Amino acid sequence: MNDLHIEQLTKSYGPEAPVLQGLDLSVPGGSLAAVLGPSGCGKTTLLRIVAGFLRADAGTVTVGGRTLAGPGVHLAPERRRIGIVPQEGALFPHLSVARNVAFGLTGLDRGERRRRMEEMLDLVGLAGYGERMPHELSGGQQQRIALARALAPRPALVLLDEPFNALDSALRTGVRADVRAALRATGATALLVTHDQQEALSTADLVAVVRQGQIAQCDTPQDLYRRPADPWVAGFVGDAVLLQGTVGNSGSTATTPLGTVALAARPTDGHTGTVVLRPEQLRLTDADTAGAVRGTVTDVCFYGHDAKVTVSVQGLDATVDVRVAGPLSVGPGEETGIHVTGEATLHA
Structure with missing residues (x-):
C-alpha cells in the first residue's frame, strides 16, 4: 500500500x-x-x-x-x-x-x-x-x-x-x-x-x-x-461552547455554569479546566423546567434546516449558542431553559 x-x-x-x-x-x-x-x-x-x-x-x-x-x-x-x-x-x-x-x-x-x-x-x-x-x-x-x-x-x-x-x-x-x-x-x-x-x-x-x-x-x-485535543481545535473545527468546569469527586462529571455535565474521560491533570460542548448538545426547554438553567434569548439566526439561538446565561461572561432543529418556539428577549445532553471533554 x-x-x-x-x-x-x-x-x-x-x-x-x-x-x-x-x-x-x-x-x-x-x-x-x-x-x-x-x-x-x-x-x-x-x-x-x-x-x-x-x-x-x-x-x-x-x-x-x-x-x-x-x-x-x-x-x-x-x-x-x-x-x-x-x-x-x-x-x-x-x-x-x-x-x-x-x-x-x-x-x-x-x-x-x-x-x-x-x-x-x-x-x-x-x-x-x-x-x-x-x-x-x-x-x-x-x-x-x-x-x-x-x-x-x-x-x-x-x-x-x-x-x-x-x-x-x-x-x-x-x-x-x-x-x-x-x-x-x-x-x-x-x-x-x-x-x-x-x-x-x-x-x-x-x-x-x-x-x-x-x-x-x-x-x-x-x-x-x-474529542478535540484542546479548546483551540474545538473552536476551529465547528462551533464550540466553552465553559469553566470543576471536576466532581467521582471524576466522571464536572460542575459548570450550565449545570453538571458528564465527561467523556476522567481528567488526569487537574480538577478544574475548560469544558468543551457542541451547540447541538444543548436543548432549549421551558424556563421553569426542573434541572434546567435559565437564560434570556439575545439573537436567533434561522438557516432553514436548523437555527442558532444565542442565549445569555447568568454567571457567564459570554453568551452560548444552541442549535435548534424544527420550528422555533422562542424569540429575542424571551426567557428559556437550557439542558445539556451527552458527554463533554475537559481540558486543563
Missing part, C-alpha cells in the same frame, strides 16, 4: 519566518486525509514540499516506503509518482479533454492510452466527453477532468490543492462526492488541503489540523469533532 509518512518536516522562509516546525503526519494507503488550518499555518508549504516543488530544511517524506525527500534526497517532481489536482483544474486550454487526460500516459501504445483515458472519463462520470475542449465544460466538469488526468498514470499519491474553491456551494457538494468516489474506486492515497471545515469533515477519512506549522490533532472526522 502507498502509505504516506511525513516526519519532523521543517521549513522556514528566513531566520524569523518558520512555517513548518517539526511536522509529523501519517496517512494509511488508500485513505483520503484532509489538511485543515487557518491561513498562514503551513498547509500550502506542506503540499509543495510533498509534491517536490519546494525543498524542506529538514525531515523526511516517504510514500509506500520510498523516500521522496530527506537528508541528501530530493526527487524531482516528475519522478515522485504524484498526481496533482490544482485549484480551478488548470487544464491545458489548447488540448481536448481526451488529450488532457492522456497527457501523462507515457510509455504506452496508442490503444492502451486510449483505453486508460476512456476508463478515467467513465470513472469521473464524463464518458463521451473526450472530443470537447476545456472551455466547453462547466467548472465542476473541469475539476473532474483534472482528477481524471491526475489518476490516469496510477500515481502513488494524489494531492488536491483546495480544488473546489471556485465552485458555487450547490455544485461543490456534488463534485466533492464524485471526487471521493473516484479516489475510493482506484484505491488511491490522497491529501486534500483546505480551509473549509465542513469540506474536511464531510469528505476525508482523516483530518489533520495544522497550527503554527505542527499537527495539533489528526483523527477521524467524528473523533476530531467529538
